[in-house]
Each structure stands twice: as structure tokens, then as C-alpha cells.
Amino acid sequence: MTAEIIDGKAFAARVREKVAVHVARLKDDHGITPGLAVVLVGEDPASQVYVRSKGKMTVEVGMNSYEHKLGADTSEADLLALIDSLNNDPAVHGILVQLPLPDHLNEDLVINAIDPAKDVDGFCIANVGRLATGQKSMVPCTPLGCLMMLRDHHGSLSGLDAVVIGRSNIVGKPMAQLLLGDSCTVTIAHSRTKDLPDVVRRADIVVAAVGRAQMVPGDWIKKGATVIDVGINRIDAPEKGEGKTRLVGDVDFASAVEVAGAITPVPGGVGPMTIACLLANTVTACSRANGLEEPEELTV
Numbered sequence: 001m002t003a004e005i006i007d008g009k010a011f012a013a014r015v016r017e018k019v020a021v022h023v024a025r026l027k028d029d030h031g032i033t034p035g036l037a038v039v040l041v042g043e044d045p046a047s048q049v050y051v052r053s054k055g056k057m058t059v060e061v062g063m064n065s066y067e068h069k070l071g072a073d074t075s076e077a078d079l080l081a082l083i084d085s086l087n088n089d090p091a092v093h094g095i096l097v098q099l100p101l102p103d104h105l106n107e108d109l110v111i112n113a114i115d116p117a118k119d120v121d122g123f124c125i126a127n128v129g130r131l132a133t134g135q136k137s138m139v140p141c142t143p144l145g146c147l148m149m150l151r152d153h154h155g156s157l158s159g160l161d162a163v164v165i166g167r168s169n170i171v172g173k174p175m176a177q178l179l180l181g182d183s184c185t186v187t188i189a190h191s192r193t194k195d196l197p198d199v200v201r202r203a204d205i206v207v208a209a210v211g212r213a214q215m216v217p218g219d220w221i222k223k224g225a226t227v228i229d230v231g232i233n234r235i236d237a238p239e240k241g242e243g244k245t246r247l248v249g250d251v252d253f254a255s256a257v258e259v260a261g262a263i264t265p266v267p268g269g270v271g272p273m274t275i276a277c278l279l280a281n282t283v284t285a286c287s288r289a290n291g292l293e294e295p296e297e298l299t300v
Contacts, residue, residue, distance in 0.1 A: 003227070003260035006149055012272035015148065015298070016061055019279045022295045023062040026286060034286035035064035036094040036120065036278070037086050041079065041105065042072035047098045054096070057275055063282060066092060072102050079105060080113050087115040093289055094120035094282035117289060120281040122174065131177050138281055139300055143175040145273025146207060146228045147182070147300065153226060153262055158183040163200050165189045165216065165250070166209035171230055175207050178300060196220075208250035218255025227256055227263040230270050 026032045036058050040051045051067065058065035068082060079097075086092050095118045101107050111119075116126035122140035130137035150157060162184040166172035172188060179186045189199050191210065200206055200220040206227045208216050213233035221227060231250030240246065249266030257263055264270055280298035287294040 003257045004153075004262040005257075006153060006228075006262055006264045006269060008145075008149065008264055008269040008272045011149055011152065012145075012276035015145075015273070015276040015280060016057065018295070018297060019276070019283050020061040022283045022287075022298070026283075026290075026292070027062065030290065030292065032286065032290055033062070033064050033091075034094070034282050035066060035092045036096065036282045037066040037068065037089075037092045039068045039070065039079070039082065039086075039095070039097045041070045041074050041098070042102050044098075044100065047100075051098055054275055054278065057279060058282075061279055063279070064091065074102075074105075076105055076109070079110060083110070083113045087113075087118060092118065093286035094118055094278075096121050096278065118285055120278055120285055122281070123170070128169070128174070131174055134181060138285065139178065139277075140170060140174045141274045141277035141281060142171050142209075142230060142270060143178050144277040144281070144300065145270060146175060146230065147178045148277070149228065149264065149270075149273065150205060150226065151182070156182075157205070160184050160204040161187075161202055162205040162207065163187045163189055163203035164207045164209065165196075165200065166207075166211070166230070168209065168211075171207075171209040175209065179205070179207075181300060206251075210250050212250055213248050214250070214252040216251040216256065218252060218257075218259050221256050221259045223259050224261035225259075227251055227260045228270060229253070229264050229266050232266060232271060 038051050055065045086095050095114050111123045116124050119127055119138050122138040127137040162179045164172050164176045167190045176186045176188050197220045201222050209230035213235050229249035229251040233248050234245045237244045237246040247267050284294045284299050
């Protein structure tokens with residue numbers, strides 16, 4: 001029996017529909033339109049694609065989209081001045097600075113300049129600390145999307161054994177905090193973990209976020225476990241023609257799908273959830289800023 005495929009595209013579409021309903025309610029009942037400001041510094045091609053996609057989906061759910069495109073040689077002072085003006089703009093409820101930034105800019109300084117209440121990426125130190133201590137925070141989009149899919153599949157996660165492979169600030173660490181918050185027993189594993197296959201084999205939930213193509217084979221997966229593959233890796237695909245590539249996750253899908261109970265594919269799994277959760281976070285930030293009830297199904 002092969003695993004159930006968790007369709008992230010379809011799930012993300014449902015999240016965006018819920019966001020659109022809340023946006024319409026904020027407009028109709030309170031005359032408020034949530035606004036998301038995205039700041040792009042430089043010409044990174046992947047970042048440009050992301051920003052275009054974010055802007056398009058922001059408008060599709062009825063929100064205001066504010067795009068600020070700055071040259072690669074923009075000074076730190078000018079970038080910080082822009083963030084300060086967005087912090088003080090009541091029409092802007094969410095601020096996202098697209099990473100990576102050019103080398104001459106200090107990412108930590110820039111991220112921590114964003115008002116924590118508008119930090120819809122959930123990266124600033126105040127939100128990281130609030131999440132770690134179980135307080136109300138803005139939650140990083142990718143882990144939030146993973147948690148939503150896990151809750152949808154399992155219902156309650158209480159008491160399940162979860163292994164997160166990867167310890168990044170963007171996915172691994174916040175993912176572990178969210179799973180702890182839902183009463184899982186959580187292990188953070190990584191490339192230096194002793195007996196990594198054995199650690200992974202005991203897990204009911206495996207979240208792979210290590211950034212190494214097909215690192216986790218099917219024989220590491222416990223029969224019936226739920227596998228959330230956060231990895232996006234491009235590998236050579238000679239079968240598609242000379243110089244062609246394809247996207248794969250951190251899990252070897254072909255072998256894992258034979259033993260897992262449920263698994264997210266790459267592409268089409270976690271990826272679409274990230275932008276959907278960015279929109280969800282913007283609605284949450286707008287609701288909080290105006291002292292209104294926040295949408296429970298879009299937050300933790």
C-alpha cells in the first residue's frame with residue numbers, strides 16, 4: 001500500500017479561500033483592507049519570481065499589495081528608513097523583506113528593524129522569543145503551513161513522536177516549537193546526529209528540512225509515518241534531455257511513498273503553503289492591529 005499524497009496545492013488554495021473570506025469581512029464590517037508590503041533589494045531572479053507571485057496572490061484575495069523594489073547598491077540607511085516608514089504606515093499590516101539581501105546589508109539588523117506586529121515572516125527576535133515561550137507571535141510561514149497540513153491529516157498531534165531533520169532558524173527550530181506546542185515529543189536531528197536513521201525510524205511524524213537532495217531514504221521511515229518534505233533541491237535530469245534539471249525534496253520520494261502513511265510531494269507539497277500562510281499572517285496582523293478577533297483557523 002502506498003502513502004496518501006498530501007496535496008499542498010489544493011490545501012493552499014483552501015487556505016487562500018479562507019483568507020479571502022476574512023478579507024471581505026474586514027472590508028464589509030469595518031472598512032479595513034489588509035495591506036502587505038514586500039521589499040526587494042537587488043536583482044536576484046528567484047526572489048523576483050517570488051515577489052511577483054506574492055503580489056499577484058495578495059491582490060487575488062482582496063488585499064492591498066505594496067511592492068518596493070530597490071537597487072542592489074541601496075544603502076543600509078536607506079533600507080532602514082523605508083522600513084521605518086512602513087512601520088508607521090497604518091495602511092500596511094504586514095512587512096516582508098525578501099531574502100537573501102546583497103552582501104553589504106546586515107540581514108539580522110534589517111529583519112529586527114521591522115515592527116514585530118508587522119513581521120509576517122516571523123523572523124525578528126521578538127517573535128522568535130514569543131514563539132519559544134508559548135506567547136502570541138507571528139509564526140514563520142513555512143512551519144505554519146506544515147503544522148496546518150499535519151493538523152488536517154491527524155486531527156490531534158498530542159503524544160506523537162516527531163523528528164525534525166534540520167536546525168535552521170527559518171524552518172527547523174520554529175517547526176520544533178510548533179510541534180511542542182501541539183504536545184508532540186520532539187527531536188531536532190541534523191547532519192551531526194549519531195545514528196540518524198534510527199532516530200528517524202522511531203518517528204510518527206518526520207519533517208525533513210535539511211537542504212540535501214533525497215537525503216532521507218524510505219528505509220529510514222517508520223511504516224505508516226507522516227512525512228513532510230520541506231526541501232527544494234534542483235538536480236540533473238538527463239532523462240529529460242541534455243542540461244535539463246528537476247526539483248526533488250530532501251526525502252527520496254519513490255522509496256518513502258512505499259512505507260509512509262502520508263507524504264508531501266516536491267514540487268506541489270509544502271511550497272504552495274508558504275505564500276498562503278504569508279497571506280494568513282497578514283490577515284492575523286491586521287486583525288490584531290485593529291483589536292478585532294483573529295481568524296482562529298489561520299493561526300496557531
